Amino acid sequence: MVHPDLRVKIGPMELKNPVLTASGTFGYGKEFSSLIDLDLLGGIVVKGISLKPREGNPPPRIVETPCGMLNAIGLANVGLESFLNEKLPWLQGLNTAVIVNIYGHTVEEYGAVAAGLSGVKGISAIEVNISCPNVEQGGMAFGTDPDMSAKVTECVIKEADKPVIVKLSPNVTDIGKIAVAVESAGADALSLTNTLTGMAIDIEKRVPKLANISGGLSGPAIRPVALFMVHQVVKSVKIPVIGIGGIVDYRDALEFLIAGARAIQIGTANFVNPKASLDIIEGLRMFCQENRIGRIEDVIGTLKI
């Protein structure tokens, strides 16, 4: 009882604890390395990587909202090549799972990034962000259509030699449908949710507060929505689900685990409290101790309905 077992399995991948940092909120890991011991984390999901480097959207890119924030970073990233050469070697030196978040603007681009990560050591899994605009189909996100979601998934799986996690968008009528389509396409796991689309207006200048007009809403504000979607998806699929959305403390994390998420990701909370992920791991440990729970696995999916 003194040391509860926090390990969880996400399909073929084992994590030392269920707490990951979410893509885009933790840079390439190094940015937080002088503040916290990264080796204590369940894993790090790096900023979304595309085939070519991307500069991202013009500023302003972020705006605070009630208990949340909107971002329109525009998937700025160093690109696959620089990632492999400049960022990954440092990450490989860590003793934690490294998950590479990827995206593309065409199905083929997704496949190409996955291919580029094939054979590379020190990567525990690929997380596929399907919330990006599908340029071939007029900009509506891949992740809002079950068929396109499945296509992207298949294409990545074909090229990847690592477990494939598909990250779902919450901006859909029926997330269960998308989840099932992605599961059928062979994904090893699902993570959800990405940000809700939102907007804010500067009433003095009468312009959108974000140069990009709209952005993605994250933070505690969206937690109830994300939790409900996790609850729905867990009921719809058999593959493991990773919960994301507005988690700031261990109690929030427990809500997702109890709902059936096998791991969780911490996003916006990293900005508010750079130690949030470690505080959550510690909180889960204490919760298990106080409630005489030997393994965190025994908490997962214990929601009574």
Add this chain to the structure above:
Amino acid sequence: MVHPDLRVKIGPMELKNPVLTASGTFGYGKEFSSLIDLDLLGGIVVKGISLKPREGNPPPRIVETPCGMLNAIGLANVGLESFLNEKLPWLQGLNTAVIVNIYGHTVEEYGAVAAGLSGVKGISAIEVNISCPNVEQGGMAFGTDPDMSAKVTECVIKEADKPVIVKLSPNVTDIGKIAVAVESAGADALSLTNTLTGMAIDIEKRVPKLANISGGLSGPAIRPVALFMVHQVVKSVKIPVIGIGGIVDYRDALEFLIAGARAIQIGTANFVNPKASLDIIEGLRMFCQENRIGRIEDVIGTLKI
């Protein structure tokens, strides 16, 4: 300049100002009458009325969330007959627009409520809540499907002798599509959004905090999402749009008006500050005065992109 003109037209209906109170958050008006002068409001949207009285869901029905709340009232209401006999006469004595929010569990039920309101004096418009579960089609809300949304709209219009406002659900992939379908079906105006579906879990008892499992998220947390949807819908349709979602002060209200909403509704804010709607009207007046705007109409839709 001393007295800016706050009047707005919503299709055939003229309001003394663009501030309405949202359905379900203001009872039948009377509940707030000892706190504020209701005659100052642009209008009151009463609690959703169904053909027969409904008791609503078992408690707990509400739970607070970060900058928001979840409710699962279950559309408890006195029913059409009691509304007409017991609630409406009092409302008719007011000098403000009274809008009756209605819903049904079948298309026919919607029509029947609209028919029951036909020929009744003192009702400025009907607002149709299409976010309720469609019992004939397995419980998915009418408002998540363009065809069903259109059907409900047509059926209500056939029976109604008053302007018909259709209130859209935000829990959809493409709200623009639903808006267009409802416009084509002949709606006079649209209001949006209703609540986002969400959930919260009691980690000690491992049960949902709401007896109904999920509920509708409202309050400032959802404002960016609602605003973006208003922005999208305003671009997609020609009929007037009423903005709803997380508005707590006149600055929030202005974001929606600038985005193109011709009026706004105040929901959860009524609980936090029972004077919220009047404070907003006063704030809009001051804003117009300070910026030498003669008519609030001149603010509507002035977003520069």
Add this chain to the structure above:
Amino acid sequence: MIEQDSEIVFNKRVAADTFFLGLRSPRIVAEAKPGQFVMLRVGRGMDPLLRRPFSICGVRDDDLVLILYRVVGRGTTIMCDVRGGESLSVLGPLGSGFEMPHKGEKPILVAGGMGIAPLIFLASTIEPGSFRFLAGFGSGEEIVATDEVGLSGIDLSISTDDGSAGHRGLVTELLENRLAGFNGNINPVVFACGPLEMLKGVAAMTANKDVQCQVSLEASMACGLGACQGCAIRRSSEQAIAYYHVCQDGPVFDVNALDWERL
């Protein structure tokens, strides 16, 4: 009923995690009846969002509304940091209040924890010595039975869960003893407020018996005005409509009006 920013005259600790708040609001004082409550807006921001309900624990000097509260979560943690001179938005008085005891009745006030708050107000309006006041607490350090909160000259029977003061055990045990002592001549009438489990115990001793009993209940609330229908509570099964609304139909109910099995 009004809503206004009210000056905090004092906000002081009176027992473990327990604070006593004095708010200046002559208009609420003028209207307030025992059993009614107010809703306070804690903090100026939007988080926590909703007002918090608190029973009126008493009034003083024609202008002070008194509140006794325990720090249990985010809202009350913010509240206990507020100092005299600052102000809070108060909405009230809300709810129906107790039906006052009649001649020839022997009131027994039964409080569990912070449930003592509305009963202190009630006690202050009925003749001293004419009633019994039973109050249960978790432990001795939680006892608020002091002059400060308006309990001077009142003879309290106290119980604590841990036996650190008064009777060791539940306040319902005190009530049981008390009720057993009554003969047919005097009608005991019970006024109870406290945690649900305690109230269930009180109901078991009084519901559908010859003992009249009014209980003050809690529920999650959004509006406090009867507008949102959030605070529903099951009526006793004989009644046609399934739910009361605690904020408007209550918070005080006749014990026989509720469905205790399903509360």
Add this chain to the structure above:
Amino acid sequence: MIEQDSEIVFNKRVAADTFFLGLRSPRIVAEAKPGQFVMLRVGRGMDPLLRRPFSICGVRDDDLVLILYRVVGRGTTIMCDVRGGESLSVLGPLGSGFEMPHKGEKPILVAGGMGIAPLIFLASTIEPGSFRFLAGFGSGEEIVATDEVGLSGIDLSISTDDGSAGHRGLVTELLENRLAGFNGNINPVVFACGPLEMLKGVAAMTANKDVQCQVSLEASMACGLGACQGCAIRRSSEQAIAYYHVCQDGPVFDVNALDWERL
């Protein structure tokens, strides 16, 4: 760089809407360089959510981090209510800081409003009398040029928009006069911080000219660590990559590194 709860030693009003905050953090003091900043978490709740960035205005006694701030919105309104003895979570020091002036250069510090904060720190680290300090304010009551904030013994040239103190007009006019006075022998080097419009004025006088100039800029920030890419700012168009990140590449930039047309 660290993140820790730090004790507030003082938090006092020093001019209209302007406060001076002393936070105990020996570890930040040990690392801090002029031009760097910290991010403070205001309030304990989740609203406002994000930390607020503030320049380090100085250090004192090996353990005090000094911050000068103006109340402009929700976060700073909460901050100005915090009292000595309470604590705030501080993250820092962040960013790159100024490149210190070299021998033979004549530093000119140009501040607009709260832009004075990092320049006060800079001034405290260079030889008294060896530099010029020009400071613009909205009006006389906003002037913070007092001993209290560490400006004793420094000869400030002041301008105010409304002429209520010093030169009536913009601080950039003071700079223009000053630059006009230089001959070829001495290299003026400008350090500027203030509102964007003011910095544009400074850039117009210095960019692609013989005058070296470092400007300290602001941007909306989420992380302050270079992780979120939220604080992007346009590089000058000659450069291959379009954006700097203010929190990491700045907040201090060489005037020639930025695309002033599109800022």
